[in-house]
Every structure is written in structure tokens, then in C-alpha cells.
Amino acid sequence: MYARVQTWWTVLAISLSERLVYRGDFALGTLMRFLPFVTQIFLWAAVFEANGNQPIAGYTYENFMAYFLLTQVARAFSSMPGLASNIALDIRNGTIKKYLIQPIDMVGFLLLKRVAHKLVYYLVAAAPFALVFYLARGFFGGWPDPAVVAAFIASLVMSFLLGFFLEATIGMVGFWFLEVSSLLFVYMLFSFFFSGHMFPIDMLPGFWGQFVQALPLKYLAYFPAAVFLGKVSGQELVNGLIVQAAWVLFFAATCRLTFHYGVKRYSAFGG
Amino acid sequence: MPGARVNEVARYLRVFGTFARNSLVRDMTFRTNFILNAATSIIWMLMNLAFYVLVFRYTSSLGDGWGKYEFFVFLATGMFINSTVQAFFMPNANEFGEQIRTGHLDFALTKPIDTQFLVSFSKIEWSGLSNFGVAAVLLGYSLMRTQHQPSLAECLLYPFYVVCGVAILYSLMMPLAAASVWLGRNESLYDYWFYVINFSRYPMDIYHGTFGTPLRLFFTYLIPVLIVVNVPARLLAKPLDPDNWPLALVALVATLASLVISRWIFQRALGSYRSASS
Numbered sequence: 418m419y420a421r422v423q424t425w426w427t428v429l430a431i432s433l434s435e436r437l438v439y440r441g442d443f444a445l446g447t448l449m450r451f452l453p454f455v456t457q458i459f460l461w462a463a464v465f466e467a468n469g470n471q472p473i474a475g476y477t478y479e480n481f482m483a484y485f486l487l488t489q490v491a492r493a494f495s496s497m498p499g500l501a502s503n504i505a506l507d508i509r510n511g512t513i514k515k516y517l518i519q520p521i522d523m524v525g526f527l528l529l530k531r532v533a534h535k536l537v538y539y540l541v542a543a544a545p546f547a548l549v550f551y552l553a554r555g556f557f558g559g560w561p562d563p564a565v566v567a568a569f570i571a572s573l574v575m576s577f578l579l580g581f582f583l584e585a586t587i588g589m590v591g592f593w594f595l596e597v598s599s600l601l602f603v604y605m606l607f608s609f610f611f612s613g614h615m616f617p618i619d620m621l622p623g624f625w626g627q628f629v630q631a632l633p634l635k636y637l638a639y640f641p642a643a644v645f646l647g648k649v650s651g652q653e654l655v656n657g658l659i660v661q662a663a664w665v666l667f668f669a670a671t672c673r674l675t676f677h678y679g680v681k682r683y684s685a686f687g688g
Numbered sequence: 689m690p691g692a693r694v695n696e697v698a699r700y701l702r703v704f705g706t707f708a709r710n711s712l713v714r715d716m717t718f719r720t721n722f723i724l725n726a727a728t729s730i731i732w733m734l735m736n737l738a739f740y741v742l743v744f745r746y747t748s749s750l751g752d753g754w755g756k757y758e759f760f761v762f763l764a765t766g767m768f769i770n771s772t773v774q775a776f777f778m779p780n781a782n783e784f785g786e787q788i789r790t791g792h793l794d795f796a797l798t799k800p801i802d803t804q805f806l807v808s809f810s811k812i813e814w815s816g817l818s819n820f821g822v823a824a825v826l827l828g829y830s831l832m833r834t835q836h837q838p839s840l841a842e843c844l845l846y847p848f849y850v851v852c853g854v855a856i857l858y859s860l861m862m863p864l865a866a867a868s869v870w871l872g873r874n875e876s877l878y879d880y881w882f883y884v885i886n887f888s889r890y891p892m893d894i895y896h897g898t899f900g901t902p903l904r905l906f907f908t909y910l911i912p913v914l915i916v917v918n919v920p921a922r923l924l925a926k927p928l929d930p931d932n933w934p935l936a937l938v939a940l941v942a943t944l945a946s947l948v949i950s951r952w953i954f955q956r957a958l959g960s961y962r963s964a965s966s
Binding site for chain 2: 446449452453455456459460462463464465467468471473474599602603606610615616620621622
């Protein structure tokens with residue numbers, strides 16, 4: 418047991434120092450990432466100006482802006498750049514055998530690597546994030562109560578896990594189809610619109626609204642933001658967290674299963 | 689000698705034709721991939737459109753006089769311009785950065801043809817043009833519903849200003865790619881590009897107020913991204929009032945200036961290029 422913990426600790430430590438090499442690039446990139454937010458400010462200001470400042474789907478203009486900033490936080494947890502495509506690439510190139518022949522679990526290894534990646538990211542991105550939130554403090558109506566903050570943090574952590582297992586599962590599809598880039602593009606597309614990254618999904622009317630609310634994608638961006646803003650509360654909040662946890666378990670299991678059966682299918686040739 | 693000039697232009701056109709044919713042959717070799725690429729970019733456009741349909745459920749206009757269908761004219765114009773840039777210049781700009789990094793630019797430099805021409809046009813991603821269909825349908829549909837019916841002159845000027853828009857975007861992209869000469873690597877070209885053109889996505893009149901006005905002036909006169917879509921879209925969607933003429937003139941000057949400046953930066957970059965390895 419101790420040896421195992423030590424192994425994982427080493428993996429984490431190596432990944433941490435690996436990521437810290439590019440910290441300057443990171444900080445600048447994070448700040449740049451808020452640039453599209455500037456156009457959002459003006460777009461929604463124009464919308465609210467035209468409709469006479471009527472709330473939209475229960476969101477005031479300030480709510481909207483706070484919502485977009487919060488989804489940035491959520492995406493900082495749930496987005497997994499390169500995860501699925503790298504898994505698929507490893508399968509296609511055959512480099513995946515480096516995991517198969519070593520006494521190490523690939524999914525666990527990748528998860529720890531991501532944890533390290535994200536920890537470094539938060540460390541470096543904390544300053545730019547704090548700056549932007551400070552500048553935009555007028556959009557927030559003060560801190561919500563501690564229980565809500567706790568639920569927010571729980572949903573963020575789960576959104577990280579959900580994002581990881583979901584994308585890893587997509588990468589595993591590479592065992593069956595060698596090229597997953599178009600599948601990935603479709604996933605990105607759906608996740609961009611239906612995770613709530615582009616707009617609060619409760620703006621969607623009727624069937625589409627219900628359909629998108631039923632997808633797991635909303636837990637990647639919309640749900641944490643909605644929790645923080647108090648759009649989801651009481652029993653609904655508890656249910657939301659339970660459903661999110663269920664999705665995490667579901668994709669963790671799917672990821673394991675696809676990996677298990679994928680490896681059985683996998684064959685490597687040459688040296 | 690005018691004859692030599694004509695021959696020279698004909699030669700460049702012939703070379704361009706060869707590039708276009710080669711790219712098409714390559715695209716057709718991987719036909720499924722081509723179809724998937726075309727389909728996904730159409731889906732992307734349609735989802736964007738759906739987003740704005742959603743926005744217009746909650747408001748009747750955006751900015752100064754951009755009603756739903758006027759805005760859709762704007763959107764279609766943006767699609768024309770962006771898909772042209774995507775199809776013709778994006779693959780080349782990426783390739784250019786890569787050529788600088790690996791030293792493969794040497795091969796381009798030794799060819800008896802203008803290097804900027806060669807670097808800018810050698811690849812065409814035909815699937816990028818699939819959005820033209822979506823844009824044309826959207827434009828036609830919206831124009832039947834806008835209040836202002838464009839005159840013949842406006843219709844004729846429209847494609848001209850669309851080309852100007854493409855030229856401006858091209859002139860912004862090339863220096864970004866050429867920057868890899870000085871930076872060594874330029875992996876985030878796509879990112880920076882996205883951040884820059886992001887400002888061109890909405891009518892310029894939404895940028896007003898304490899922060900908006902300086903922003904609008906900056907992105908109109910210094911980095912003219914706001915002109916790219918706004919000028920042609922206004923021609924069709926809004927009556928040509930005295931407000932618009934000066935802007936159309938600015939667009940002309942901005943196009944010429946940005947082409948000249950990007951040419952200059954390109955030459956400077958070539959001057960600083962020191963090949964790679966051996």
C-alpha cells in the first residue's frame with residue numbers, strides 16, 4: 418500500500434514540475450482567455466438596452482455577466498484540452514503500450530497528470546482570475562452563504578471528474594475507430610453550446626430546454642455557475658449534486674469498461 | 689511594358705489554378721474526411737445561427753437598428769468572409785509558421801515566384817467553402833424580410849467590400865504567422881487569431897459608452913477588425929445614410945493600408961529569417 422501511494426506521489430510530483438516550466442505563457446494565456454468576455458459584456462448590454470432591461474429567463478444583466486465569469490471558473494475545472502485526442506493518438510501510434518507493459522494503471526496515471534496540470538494552472542491563473550473578478554465585482558451581489566459555497570466547490574470538483582472521465586471515454590473509442598477527430602469535434606460543438614458555456618441553458622424553451630437539461634454536459638459549466646448564483650437551491654440543489662455524482666460514476670465505469678475491452682482488441686506490431 | 693505585365697499576371701493565375709487543383713485532388717483523396725469536415729463546419733454555423741435565433745426571442749434588436757433579419761444579414765456576411773479566410777489563408781498561415789520553425793521555408797525562397805504569394809496561396813481547404821451555401825441561403829432569406837431593400841449600387845459594392853474584409857483579415861493573419869520568425873514558435877496562432885476576430889462578430893454600434901467608444905475607435909482605425917463585416921453588412925441591411933459613406937471610405941483606406949503594412953512586415957520577417965538546423 419505504502420509503495421503504491423509513493424508511486425502515485427512521484428507521478429504527481431513529476432507532472433507538477435513538468436507543468437511549471439511554462440508558467441509565464443500560462444498566466445498570459447489565462448488573461449487573454451477573458452478577452453471574449455469583453456465582447457459578451459457589450460453584446461448583452463445591447464440586448465438588455467433593446468428590451469428595456471427586462472430580465473431574461475430570470476437573469477438580470479449583472480446576473481448574466483456573473484454567470485459568464487463563473488462558467489469560466491467551471492471550465493477551468495472541467496475542460497480537458499488534449500486528453501481524448503492524446504489517448505486516441507497513443508492508440509493509433511502504438512505508444513499506448515508504454516502503459517500496458519508497465520505495472521501502472523493508465524487511467525489513474527492520466528488522472529493524476531491532469532490533477533497536477535490543473536493544480537499548477539490554478540496556482541498560476543489565480544492572479545489573473547482574481548484581477549478579473551475584482552474588476553467585475555459589481556456584477557456580483559456579495560458572497561452567497563457558506564453552504565452554497567460548499568455546494569459550489571463540490572460541484573466544481575465533480576465537474577473536473579466528469580470532464581475527465583467523459584473525455585477519456587471518447588479517447589477510448591479510438592480502440593475501435595482509429596480516427597476520432599470528427600467525433601471529438603462534434604463533442605466539442607455540443608459541449609460548447611449545451612454545457613452552458615455560450616449562454617445559460619435555462620434560456621432554451623420547451624423541448625430543447627428539457628433535452629439539454631437532461632444531458633450530462635450541463636454539469637461541466639452551467640450547473641456550478643447556477644449553484645453559485647442561487648438559481649438552484651434547496652432540494653433541487655441536493656438532487657442536482659446527486660445526479661452529477663451519478664454521472665461521474667457512470668462515466669468512470671464506462672471509461673474503465675471501454676479501456677478493458679479496448680485493450681483486449683488492441684494489437685501492436687513492429688518495434 | 690504592359691504585355692509583360694499581363695503575362696506576369698497570367699502566370700500567377702496559372703500557378704494559383706494549379707494550387708487549387710492540387711488541393712482539390714488531395715481533398716478528394718480523403719473523401720469521407722472532406723465530407724465530415726464540410727458537415728461539421730455547416731453544423732457549427734447552424735448552431736451559431738440557432739444561438740442568435742434564441743437571443744432574438746428575448747429582444748427585437750441589437751445595437752442601433754439591427755433587427756433580427758438585419759442582424760442575420762450581418763451574420764451571413766461574416767460567414768462569407770470567415771469561410772473564405774478559413775479556406776484560403778488559415779491552412780497557409782499555419783503552414784508558414786511551421787515552415788519557419790522547421791527551416792522548410794528555404795524551399796519557398798528558392799522558387800522563381802513571389803514568396804508571399806507562394807506562402808499565402810499554396811493550400812486551399814475546399815471544405816471550408818461549404819459554409820457559403822448556408823450563408824447564401826441565410827442572406828437571401830433575410831434580405832426578403834429586411835425593411836431596407838438594397839439598391840443595385842449597394843448590391844454591386846457588397847462583394848467588393850466582402851473582398852476588402854477578407855483582405856483585412858488576411859493582412860492581420862500574416863504578421864501573426866510571420867511573428868514565428870522572431871518568436872521561434874507560434875503554436876497559439878489559432879488562439880490569438882480567435883481573440884482578435886472575436887471583436888468583428890457583432891455590429892460595431894454595440895461598442896459605446898466609457899469603455900465601448902475607445903474600444904470601437906481602436907478596432908476601427910488602428911486594428912480595423914470592426915470594418916471587416918460591418919461595412920459590407922451595412923450596405924445591404926441599412927439605408928445608406930451620410931453616416932455610412934465615410935465608413936465605406938475608411939474601409940477602402942484601411943484595406944490598402946493593412947495590405948501594405950502586412951507586406952512590409954512579411955518582407956521584414958523574411959529579412960530576419962535564418963533558416964534552421966545545418
